[in-house]
Amino acid sequence: MRFIVYGAGAVGGVLGACLHRSGRQVVLVARGAHLAALREHGLTLQDVGGERTMAIPAVSGPAEIGWQDGDVVLLAVKGQDTEAALRELAAYAPAATPVVSLQNGVDNERQALRIFEHVYGVCVMSPTTHLTPGIVRADCHPVPGLLDIGRFPSGTDATAESIAAAFRAAGYESVPRPDIMRWKYGKLLRNVGNAVDAVCGRTAGVREIVGRIRAEAAAVLDAAGIAYTPEDEDDERRADILKAAVADSRGGGSSWQSLARGTGHIEADYLSGEIVLVARLHGLSAPYNENARRWANLFAREGRAPASLTPGEWLATLPADA
Incomplete structure (x- = not known):
């Protein structure tokens, strides 16, 4: 089993490094200055133990990969880049290639299933x-993360078991779950x-x-009859496994990092x-989530610095009846 990490940024880069360190074959897909650095110097992984630089094959896209039986795609791009990534993969990866979404949100798997059978x-x-x-x-030690996996839209199989085993060998916690989308909708509530x-x-x-955004999101999912893991179940899964290894110097989460790097999206x-x-599909409204979506896109589009809007300014743009 060889892992093609499509999107070797934060999550994908750390996972790719850990898989490589555990003896797995890995190919990293990256772009721009990151790709140039990977090719020239290798991928450097920092953790509480220091840092290690690894020479891992890195390519700009699927066209540069000599595809073979046993390849597994780990899709780790942001949701807005999924369509383009799948279009590239469809042109070169065998149709039977398993595609694994290591992404926030719940739409990536559905997009992938249009093209690949095993998602x-x-x-x-x-x-x-x-x-x-x-x-x-x-940023966590000794376990770098939890990566529970399941077949989309539901169920588990031998491939899921094998991938979970590879994740565990790389140092992660991972169990196959037949209801993986329930867990991903629960994660969505934490990400909104x-x-x-x-x-x-x-x-x-x-x-x-944030509390109002999450409450609104939960009410929408409830009205739509969509199952999700409640916060206490999520907390129990994390328990004391995810232990911060370094002081949080990021200033914010993954969306904050996108603005800080000036990615434009x-x-x-x-x-x-x-x-x-x-x-909207169920005749409802979600003004808090809509306001969140609009402001974030405006900041990305205009290249504004993260954390430069006051909560009062944010609230002032809500509809009067929100």
């Missing part, structure tokens, strides 16, 4: 940071606050806004935007 979802709980081109950091974290930062008043359409979509 798997992973509920990712793995605090990581993409520091600079060629350098990633695992990312957009506010990104634009407002972690300042007074943000926690209350953000995954809010697939987090809060997913709640907005479900609400």
Whole structure:
């Protein structure tokens, strides 16, 4: 089993490094300065034990890969990049290739299933940071993350078992779950606050806004009859496994990092935007999630610095009846 890590940033880069370190064959797919650094210097993984640089094959896309039986794609791009990634994969990867979504949101697996028969979802709980081109950091120790996996839309099989075993050998916690999408919807509820974290930062008043966004999202999923893991079940799974190894110097989560790096895009359409979509499909409204989606996209589009909007300014743009 060889792992093609499509998106070797924070989550994908750390996982790719850990798999490589455990003796697995890995190919990293990256772009731009990150790809150049990987090719010239290798991938550097930082953790509580220091840092290690590994010479892992790195390519710019599927066309550069000599595809073979036993390849598994670990899709680790942001949700807004999934369509383009799948289009590239479809042109070169064999149709029977398993595609594993290591992504936030719940739409990636559905997109993949249009093209590939064997699709798997992973509920990712793995605090990581993409520091600079060629350098990633695992922010938890000794376990870098939880990567529970299941077949999409439901069930488990021998492939899921084998991938989970490879994750465990690489140092992660991973169990196959037949209801993996219930876990991913639960993770979605924890992620819908990312957009506010990104634009407002972690300042007074943000926690209350995030609470309202999450409550609204849960109400929408309840009305739509969509199952999700409650917070206490999620907390029990994490328990004391995810232990911070370094002081949090990121300033925010993955969406904050997107703004800080000036990528020009953000995954809010697939987090809060997913709640907005479900609400509209069921004749409901989700003004808090819509406001979160709009502000995050505006910041990404205009290249605004993260954490530069006050909670008061954010609240002032809500509809009067919200």
